Structure formats: C-alpha cells, structure tokens
Amino acid sequence: MAYSLIESADEWKARERKKIRFETLQKAIIIIIILIFGTFIAAQLIVQSIHNGSLLSTPTSAIYRSLPGTVQLINGTFRTAIGGQFHCSRRLLIPSPTSPTDANQVRPADIKYIAAMGDSYLVGRCVLVVYGKQAIDRQLQTGYLSWTERMADDERWVPNAVGNSFITGGDGEMEGHLTLAIMNRIFMCSCRSDILRRLNPSLTGFSTGIGLQEEQSGLNVAVPGMWVDDLQRQARELIRRFRKFSEESLKNEWKLIHIFIGSRDIGGYCEGQGETTKADYKRNFTLAITTLQEALPKTIISIIGLANMDFLFNAASIIRGTKFRPCKNIDFQLLAQRRIDQYREANIEIIAEMGLKSRPDHVVITHNIFDDLWQPLRKADGSFNIEFYAEDLYHLSNYGNSLIAKQLWNQLNSPEQRKLTTNALLTDESRELQCPEYRCPFIRTPSNSVHCVMSDENVIAGTYTDVDFR
Numbered sequence: 001m002a003y004s005l006i007e008s009a010d011e012w013k014a015r016e017r018k019k020i021r022f023e024t025l026q027k028a029i030i031i032i033i034i035l036i037f038g039t040f041i042a043a044q045l046i047v048q049s050i051h052n053g054s055l056l057s058t059p060t061s062a063i064y065r066s067l068p069g070t071v072q073l074i075n076g077t078f079r080t081a082i083g084g085q086f087h088c089s090r091r092l093l094i095p096s097p098t099s100p101t102d103a104n105q106v107r108p109a110d111i112k113y114i115a116a117m118g119d120s121y122l123v124g125r126c127v128l129v130v131y132g133k134q135a136i137d138r139q140l141q142t143g144y145l146s147w148t149e150r151m152a153d154d155e156r157w158v159p160n161a162v163g164n165s166f167i168t169g170g171d172g173e174m175e176g177h178l179t180l181a182i183m184n185r186i187f188m189c190s191c192r193s194d195i196l197r198r199l200n201p202s203l204t205g206f207s208t209g210i211g212l213q214e215e216q217s218g219l220n221v222a223v224p225g226m227w228v229d230d231l232q233r234q235a236r237e238l239i240r241r242f243r244k245f246s247e248e249s250l251k252n253e254w255k256l257i258h259i260f261i262g263s264r265d266i267g268g269y270c271e272g273q274g275e276t277t278k279a280d281y282k283r284n285f286t287l288a289i290t291t292l293q294e295a296l297p298k299t300i301i302s303i304i305g306l307a308n309m310d311f312l313f314n315a316a317s318i319i320r321g322t323k324f325r326p327c328k329n330i331d332f333q334l335l336a337q338r339r340i341d342q343y344r345e346a347n348i349e350i351i352a353e354m355g356l357k358s359r360p361d362h363v364v365i366t367h368n369i370f371d372d373l374w375q376p377l378r379k380a381d382g383s384f385n386i387e388f389y390a391e392d393l394y395h396l397s398n399y400g401n402s403l404i405a406k407q408l409w410n411q412l413n414s415p416e417q418r419k420l421t422t423n424a425l426l427t428d429e430s431r432e433l434q435c436p437e438y439r440c441p442f443i444r445t446p447s448n449s450v451h452c453v454m455s456d457e458n459v460i461a462g463t464y465t466d467v468d469f470r
Contacts, residue, residue: 115205123207162218297362304370
C-alpha cells in the first residue's frame with residue numbers, strides 16, 4: 001500500500017510537470033502570435049505612413065505619383081530636388097511674334113522640341129538607387145514604377161530615371177523640381193500675382209518616369225555606358241524619332257538638342273580599355289552634328305563639356321577615403337585630365353568651324369557647367385556635399401540633377417564671357433533663376449554674345465517697365 005501511494009505521488013508530479021510545460025508552450029505560442037500580428041500591423045502602419053507622406057519630408061504625391069524618382073535615401077534621410085520660380089517681366093518670357101529665321105534670335109519660349117544625346121548622366125542613372133535594408137518597401141516602388149534593370153546584388157536597383165534628367169526630365173512642376181524641360185515648359189512669374197505663365201505648354205520631347213524605351217525617354221536618346229563613337233548612331237535614332245512629327249512642324253519649329261558624352265571614354269582610357277583621342281572625339285562630334293543639321297532645320301545644338309577628374313571620377317575615393325580610383329596610376333590621372341582639357345579644346349574648335357559652315361537657322365553652342373569645378377562639391381561649411389551625388393558618388397542624385405539644370409538654364413541666358421560655374425554658384429539654392437536680358441532676350445550664342453541684333457520680326461510691342469535689369 002505504501003508503495004502504491006509513493007507511485008501515485010510520482011505520477012502526480014509527472015502530470016504536473018507536463019501540465020506546466022504545456023501551459024508554458026501555450027503562452028509562448030500566444031506571445032509569438034501576438035508578436036507576428038503586431039509586426040504585421042506595425043508594418044502596415046509604416047506603409048500607410050509612407051503613403052500619407054508623414055515619414056517623408058516630401059508628400060507621397062510628389063514622390064510616387066507626380067515625381068517618380070525625386071527621392072534619394074542618404075544615411076537614412078531623404079533629400080529631394082530643388083524647385084524655383086522666375087521673377088521676370090512677362091514680355092521677356094513669351095515667344096517671338098513670328099518664328100525667327102536666325103538662330104541667334106531665338107527666345108527660350110520659341111523652343112518647341114527639346115532633345116538629348118549622350119550617356120548615363122542624361123538618363124537619371126542611379127537617381128533611384130535603393131539602399132539595402134533601409135529601402136522603402138519594394139512593393140510600393142515596383143507596384144508603381146517600371147524598373148528596367150537589376151544589379152547582381154538584389155539589395156539595390158539601378159533604374160534609369162529619365163523623368164529626372166537635368167535636360168529632358170518632365171516629371172513634376174517647376175516649384176518643386178527643376179529640369180531644363182520643366183523650366184522651358186512652365187514659368188511661375190511673381191511679377192503678376194497668382195498667374196501661372198506657360199512659356200511653351202506645347203513643348204515636345206521631354207522624358208517621364210523610369211526606363212529607356214521611347215515611350216518614357218521621348219527625344220532623349222542617350223544610352224548609359226556609351227563612348228563618343230556612338231554619337232552618330234544616336235543622331236540617326238533622334239532623327240527617326242523627329243520624323244514621327246509633321247513635316248510642317250519640323251520645318252517651322254525650333255529645336256534645342258543637348259549633347260553630354262565622353263565620361264566613358266575617359267574611364268576606359270584609365271582602365272586600358274581603349275583610347276579616344278582629341279581627333280577621334282572631334283570627328284565623331286562633327287559627323288553627328290552634321291547629320292543632325294542636314295536633316296533638321298531650325299536647330300540649336302548645345303555641347304556640355306566634361307567634368308574634371310576629381311569632381312566626378314575620383315569623388316568616391318576623395319569623399320570616402322577609399323583607395324579606388326578609375327586611374328590607379330598617378331601618371332594616368334594626369335593624362336586623363338589632359339584628355340578632358342583636349343576635349344574642351346575640341347568643343348571650341350567644333351563651334352568655330354561649324355559656325356563657318358552652318359546655315360542661318362543652325363548654331364552650335366557650348367556650356368561650361370563643370371570647367372571650373374576641381375574638387376568634389378562642397379557645402380558652405382566646407383564639408384562635402386554628398387547629397388549632390390548618387391549613391392555611387394559617380395552619377396548625380398535627383399538633387400544634383402536639379403542643381404545642374406538650374407546652372408544650365410542660367411548659362412543659356414548668359415553671354416559667352418559670363419558662362420561660369422563655381423562651387424558657390426552651383427550650391428546657392430537661394431540664387432534666382434536668370435531672366436533673359438532686356439536688350440538680348442535670346443538663347444545666347446557666340447554671335448549674339450558679341451553683337452546682339454533685334455530684328456523687326458522679334459520686337460514685341462509694349463514696354464518693359466517691370467524688367468529686372470542685371
């Protein structure tokens with residue numbers, strides 16, 4: 001009997017231990033379920049907050065709908081493009097009474113078509129790089145945007161955000177996103193209260209969204225990774241796209257084509273992949289420009305010179321202190337910079353030679369956006385302006401694209417001798433967008449920078465009492 005009682009006690013203890021283990025397991029399961037459910041709810045709240053814009057400094061409507069590509073994640077924060085407005089006399093911003101016949105008398109508002117040729121810098125490359133685990137929920141982005149390519153590392157995407165290109169980008173409105181196309185399409189003029197002035201609402205050729213397909217890129221035929229010898233092919237492709245418009249329109253309307261290419265030639269030279277000499281560069285540019293001029297009347301072609309080595313090519317190694325540079329040999333560094341200088345010399349020669357051969361309705365101009373920038377961009381406090389660059393510190397962020405667009409606009413409206421860029425000018429967000437000059441309200445060319453003629457066909461009746469003389 002005693003043995004039976006002892007055995008029963010042991011059994012009771014065993015049952016109690018099982019009961020305790022079971023209850024503990026139940027509690028653990030409940031806690032896990034609560035944690036999973038709570039995590040799910042928290043994730044939904046975060047996603048909803050992103051959609052509502054409460055987690056971002058810019059409303060969702062400006063990020064995912066009207067301005068796809070205007071957000072860049074930098075160290076966990078967001079930096080968007082800059083906007084702007086014009087403070088100009090309305091008479092300086094309207095088209096000529098009749099379409100000009102002289103390329104030296106074309107007002108910005110006379111431009112009907114805007115186009116671009118070049119490499120990755122003109123297609124918003126890396127503007128929308130997603131930063132690993134800090135990324136915005138990918139479903140939000142892939143649910144709206146059409147990505148065109150993926151890097152081998154699946155943690156980041158490298159789209160071509162053509163809608164953010166500093167030349168043809170057409171995503172958004174001018175007050176929140178500066179690109180040359182948007183500025184040429186819309187003016188917000190404070191000289192008349194509550195008036196939205198459209199410089200040329202029918203502007204054609206601007207790019208939207210993500211992708212290199214013609215549907216997104218418009219008249220931007222730039223291709224990432226291309227060398228200068230691709231310019232002739234791009235010229236033919238651009239002409240093909242132009243020919244989709246009416247012959248009458250192409251004959252009578254003015255076109256502005258920007259070319260920015262050569263970075264890959266310099267990088268390839270540093271890496272021993274090939275060499276584009278000054279003569280090669282000049283020949284390819286000349287052939288491409290000649291091809292365009294033979295097919296397209298009333299055309300202004302703008303060449304943008306390359307950036308210096310330390311401003312773009314070596315920015316990552318200088319800012320991050322890494323050992324990587326495209327030109328690992330110091331001698332190649334010097335030779336590459338010399339090659340950039342030679343390309344700029346070629347640009348000047350091209351303009352002079354084409355000026356002697358071109359018809360009155362053709363002109364070639366150059367812009368010195370990067371010539372005087374010898375170090376990575378800095379802020380007013382002297383620190384590196386990392387927000388100017390894309391995540392790779394080689395391409396431009398959306399913010400960087402908007403700064404370049406602003407500087408390009410100002411140079412378009414400045415005579416040759418005043419087409420300068422400094423670190424202070426480029427980073428001064430408070431600096432106003434430049435108005436066309438009263439006595440020469442045209443896109444500035446080598447000819448009208450020396451002697452500006454206002455023909456009868458370009459005189460606009462009325463007075464200029466509200467002109468900002470500068």
